[in-house]
Amino acid sequence: MKREHKAEMKARARNIVLKVAYDGTAYHGFQRQTPPIVAVQNILEEKLQTIFGDTIELAAAGRTDAGVHAYGQVVNFFTDGRIPVDRIARAANSLLPDDIVVRAAGEADTDFSARHSAKSKTYVYRIQQGEVPDPMTARYAWYIRRPLDVAAMREALGAILGTHDFSAFRASGGAPMSPVRTMYEATIEEAAGQQLICRIHGSGFLYHMVRNIIGTLANVGLGVLTPARFGEILEGRDRTKASATAPACGLYLEHVDYGEAFPF
């Protein structure tokens, strides 16, 4: 039945791909929920249905949690609707609330899947420093008052580069899949306004993996853990040795890379 339904969807004329940004504060994550609980997907599908005239079922690159934001979420859906591709973003944004924005739209081959065709993803995590919190960043960064030792954090973060079993940073709620992932890049930028911007680019991420890495990394920055201890925790593959999960509000799905499959 499910396979038949999928085949039916794929029989539609077009496979539309959207790059979406959202402020996740007001939503119960990206993935569709049963009303009255509202997820980003509920709102997007409802507005796209209005524009395309048929039932829309989105597939998404990443299922961000409640409160997590995105600048580069990618979704695709099959439709017989005829609106030209260069008008989709404007049409969608005129219907969407201010906290969800279609940044770009494109059209792909039938076998392109925002979820399964992804080659790698980049997440950003923002930490707000400062003697007092900033109410204008409360929704968008994790506020840590005590100054963090960024050099120590950078040293620790180097341990995740390359291919590792990331079980130490995996939450229990995730789907059963291999815990081995490859990290290509992991940087910490000291940005204006006393913000630390941590950027991690990898082949894929386990459930809560970035937030668990950041929670442990913050303890390195606070001097609770040494950079060497961070590496030991990773290699030990024991979730109970890592620190508490960092808050959702600091996390952003920044970019999804599809290589040649799609030029977003």
Place this chain on the structure above:
Amino acid sequence: MKREHKAEMKARARNIVLKVAYDGTAYHGFQRQTPPIVAVQNILEEKLQTIFGDTIELAAAGRTDAGVHAYGQVVNFFTDGRIPVDRIARAANSLLPDDIVVRAAGEADTDFSARHSAKSKTYVYRIQQGEVPDPMTARYAWYIRRPLDVAAMREALGAILGTHDFSAFRASGGAPMSPVRTMYEATIEEAAGQQLICRIHGSGFLYHMVRNIIGTLANVGLGVLTPARFGEILEGRDRTKASATAPACGLYLEHVDYGEAFPF
């Protein structure tokens, strides 16, 4: 009666001054409202009462409108409460919601008034440019898609410097007072992330004055009005010739200066 009440308040032992930041999105302005309508003042007074143990009545430097933000709102109040001045900010912030923050606290002479002792104020207005809106700045800036001519806006804005009758930019709802004000500084900075930051420092501001200046200035940036026409509108003192009021979300009460009276 009102004078007696004031004298009673002033008889209290201490005159506490706070510098306050807030995200105004969720509030019906700064000035106290009758519940269930909630203003920033309602929340602040409630939490300060818990800390100081007596009834708190705040006086504020500026009565910001619904949706307007602040980094440098200043308030004062009289109290017999004994909490040391260097513990006030931490105590208040532990009780306040994330969108209201006490940035600093001090103690002043009895005759200091956050409202009446102010020598000058600085407002900031943020405009977000860009091909598509940014959901993370929707609450904090006015989104204008079409690129603005910043050079023309700077030329126009120069007209407000010095002493003028600002009736052209005065809203009808304001209290009856002289429309003459002096502007010391007015700049437009092109900031990172495609933001324009307009900063106006003046002796005082009429009701909606900054938002009316910005609304008209945006039309200069869009080429609807020439810089010379902006100056003519100011000198004409006729509100019906100026443009629509810019949205509240872009406006910030940035700083209040008290000269030697208080070193905030």
